Amino acid sequence: xxxxxxxxxxxxxxxxxxxxxxxxxxxxxxxxxxxxxxxxxxxxxxxxxxxxxxxxxxxxxxxxxxxxxxxxxxxxxxxxxxxxxxxxxxxxxxxxxxxxxxxxxxxxxxxxxxxxxxxxxxxxxxxxxxxxxxxxxxxxxxxxxxxxxxxxxxxxxxxxxxxxxxxxxxxxxxxxxxxxxxxxxxxxxxxxxxxxxxxxxxxxxxxxxxxxxxxxxxxxxxxxxxxxxxxxxxxxxxxxxxxxxxxxxxxxxxxxxxxxxxxxxxxxxxxxxxxxxxxxxxxxxxxxxxxxxxxxxxxxxxxxxxxxxxxxxxxxxxxxxxxxxxxxxxxxxxxxx
Amino acid sequence: xxxxxxxxxxxxxxxxxxxxxxxxxxxxxxxxxxxxxxxxxxxxxxxxxxxxxxxxxxxxxxxxxxxxxxxxxxxxxxxxxxxxxxxxxxxxxxxxxxxxxxxxxxxxxxxxxxxxxxxxxxxxxxxxxxxxxxxxxxxxxxxxxxxxxxxxxxxxxxxxxxxxxxxxxxxxxxxxxxxxxxxxxxxxxxxxxxxxxxxxxxxxxxxxxxxxxxxxxxxxxxxxxxxxxxxxxxxxxxxxxxxxxxxxxxxxxxxxxxxxxxxxxxxxxxxxxxxxxxxxxxxxxxxxxxxxxxxxxxxxxxxxxxxxxxxxxxxxxxxxxxxxxxxxxxxxxxxxx
Numbered sequence: 001x002x003x004x005x006x007x008x009x010x011x012x013x014x015x016x017x018x019x020x021x022x023x024x025x026x027x028x029x030x031x032x033x034x035x036x037x038x039x040x041x042x043x044x045x046x047x048x049x050x051x052x053x054x055x056x057x058x059x060x061x062x063x064x065x066x067x068x069x070x071x072x073x074x075x076x077x078x079x080x081x082x083x084x085x086x087x088x089x090x091x092x093x094x095x096x097x098x099x100x101x102x103x104x105x106x107x108x109x110x111x112x113x114x115x116x117x118x119x120x121x122x123x124x125x126x127x128x129x130x131x132x133x134x135x136x137x138x139x140x141x142x143x144x145x146x147x148x149x150x151x152x153x154x155x156x157x158x159x160x161x162x163x164x165x166x167x168x169x170x171x172x173x174x175x176x177x178x179x180x181x182x183x184x185x186x187x188x189x190x191x192x193x194x195x196x197x198x199x200x201x202x203x204x205x206x207x208x209x210x211x212x213x214x215x216x217x218x219x220x221x222x223x224x225x226x227x228x229x230x231x232x233x234x235x236x237x238x239x240x241x242x243x244x245x246x247x248x249x250x251x252x253x254x255x256x257x258x259x260x261x262x263x264x265x266x267x268x269x270x271x272x273x274x275x276x277x278x279x280x281x282x283x284x285x286x287x288x289x290x291x292x293x294x295x296x297x298x299x300x301x302x303x304x305x306x307x308x309x310x311x312x313x314x315x316x317x318x319x320x321x322x323x324x325x326x327x328x329x330x331x332x333x334x335x336x337x
Numbered sequence: 338x339x340x341x342x343x344x345x346x347x348x349x350x351x352x353x354x355x356x357x358x359x360x361x362x363x364x365x366x367x368x369x370x371x372x373x374x375x376x377x378x379x380x381x382x383x384x385x386x387x388x389x390x391x392x393x394x395x396x397x398x399x400x401x402x403x404x405x406x407x408x409x410x411x412x413x414x415x416x417x418x419x420x421x422x423x424x425x426x427x428x429x430x431x432x433x434x435x436x437x438x439x440x441x442x443x444x445x446x447x448x449x450x451x452x453x454x455x456x457x458x459x460x461x462x463x464x465x466x467x468x469x470x471x472x473x474x475x476x477x478x479x480x481x482x483x484x485x486x487x488x489x490x491x492x493x494x495x496x497x498x499x500x501x502x503x504x505x506x507x508x509x510x511x512x513x514x515x516x517x518x519x520x521x522x523x524x525x526x527x528x529x530x531x532x533x534x535x536x537x538x539x540x541x542x543x544x545x546x547x548x549x550x551x552x553x554x555x556x557x558x559x560x561x562x563x564x565x566x567x568x569x570x571x572x573x574x575x576x577x578x579x580x581x582x583x584x585x586x587x588x589x590x591x592x593x594x595x596x597x598x599x600x601x602x603x604x605x606x607x608x609x610x611x612x613x614x615x616x617x618x619x620x621x622x623x624x625x626x627x628x629x630x631x632x633x634x635x636x637x638x639x640x641x642x643x644x645x646x647x648x649x650x651x652x653x654x655x656x657x658x659x660x661x662x663x664x665x666x667x668x669x670x671x672x673x674x
Contacts, residue, residue: 228598249599255597270608278605
């Protein structure tokens with residue numbers, strides 16, 4: 001074990017899209033667990049768009065950051081020392097260690113991860129909070145019926161690819177929206193979607209009209225903005241829209257206007273806001289079901305792994321520009337020592 | 338019976354807010370019913386904001402208008418001649434006669450009106466389609482719980498005053514939004530609302546924050562635009578928004594952008610589009626329940642009646658500027674001959 005704990009810190013609130021200079025780096029002594037605490041070493045850091053919102057230091061999130069604070073974030077980690085009665089050295093956990101190599105935890109909100117269920121990294125992706133987001137939004141808010149048209153944006157990311165594959169398992173016709181032909185090919189050929197629209201290849205509303213001739217019954221929205229507006233022009237009667245992410249707006253200081261909602265009335269549509277924390281109690285059913293599909297080869301995912309803690313700022317900035325392809329992770333340490 | 342049928346006709350699609358020159362006037366021979374038809378004389382013409390959308394001649398409505406066509410619209414009328422097996426001379430009906438004194442009908446979509454239930458004119462207001470709109474949206478989409486805060490815009494009109502009073506009968510705390518102090522006084526003193534906000538008296542989001550300190554649980558939206566945006570900044574957790582009318586946009590050629598939807602996610606809110614035609618089967622329960630409240634003096638309404646068919650264009654233009662106070666009607670003929 002090294003004697004220093006390297007960290008990536010918050011330097012300042014970004015202006016628009018984040019840049020590497022919005023972060024700092026330092027190292028501290030590796031802490032020692034007190035009574036009821038454990039120390040874990042981070043293996044994977046999850047990079048999630050909502051960190052950009054946290055960096056605004058707005059009222060929206062509980063986390064508040066001062067310059068020099070370690071960046072917050074979820075990690076997959078292994079316990080190396082414990083004075084906690086329920087956690088033992090050697091165990092793997094999903095824990096909010098932040099952007100650093102080592103951290104203490106009192107066990108709150110920590111999920112124990114069975115390394116035999118699926119690859120460890122999935123605990124931060126399709127079998128973690130992003131997967132639970134896609135699962136809960138699709139099963140409980142979107143409720144696609146067999147044969148209905150289910151559209152999902154950012155469809156090769158962990159939320160979108162889970163939502164789309166869950167909808168496919170529910171019998172829906174699944175149409176993805178992504179930002180490159182390579183992502184679209186992956187969605188159709190690997191994720192089993194029926195079609196995928198590259199929003200950079202033309203007028204999105206027209207492309208969706210062609211891909212969804214009977215209209216869109218369910219839209220799982222991970223991006224907001226112009227994409228949402230294009231979907232709203234193609235709703236089927238009784239459509240459901242799950243509002244999950246508005247990534248475009250995360251890098252804006254002032255929220256942009258939204259879409260014209262007239263067609264929502266005409267379609268008798270329903271729009272529902274999704275916050276994954278309301279659905280934490282569904283984690284066991286999600287991991288059981290999706291984990292089962294994974295073991296039978298009926299559910300796929302893709303990861304985009306940056307190597308080394310120091311690469312985290314660059315990788316995060318790339319994520320916010322839409323440059324990642326699959327779940328964005330940073331490898332901080334080896335899976336096994 | 339006169340020998341000519343005076344009519345108000347469609348002249349052209351308005352530019353922005355409608356003006357009297359968008360209408361014409363003429364007279365035709367009074368028609369004679371053929372087999373299966375009846376002739377009725379119009380007593381009241383209902384003025385409704387959606388006529389402005391019909392005048393766009395867009396795809397949204399079934400009615401299409403050519404210059405010189407009689408304006409479409411719902412009327413309360415009395416049958417004067419009938420070759421229809423189910424309708425007799427002397428009976429009162431709610432029928433789409435349009436903006437004219439006399440019209441034929443084959444009975445489709447006609448509601449027979451009992452003149453002993455309530456004043457005849459209510460069949461076009463709180464006991465007609467506007468009332469059904471307020472009833473269905475509140476009872477089936479908004480679902481206010483006792484003690485929850487229910488907000489309704491255009492709250493002294495027939496839809497809004499019905500929605501608010503239904504919510505009051507369901508045990509909710511009702512807060513209206515209207516455009517004058519006189520309307521607000523009426524909402525509190527006559528309709529029994531707990532509070533009413535005059536949107537012309539300051540920053541609406543701040544006024545709503547004061548009037549709804551625990552947030553807004555249900556919003557019945559009759560106007561869209563800036564009012565909807567101000568409400569969205571004051572949502573309680575789990576809020577429901579009923580999208581019913583977007584009056585501001587009816588007078589625009591291009592739909593305006595909508596509100597920033599971020600807070601909808603944070604509040605886990607649901608937005609639902611309401612089209613009253615989906616709820617026609619609920620007309621009997623609405624007239625039974627609201628009619629009962631009316632007879633017990635527990636439900637009020639207000640009408641803004643223009644005298645004479647020729648006053649209809651002016652009265653409609655005033656309605657679209659928000660100048661009416663109560664259900665906008667035009668008296669075309671006497672209730673009894």
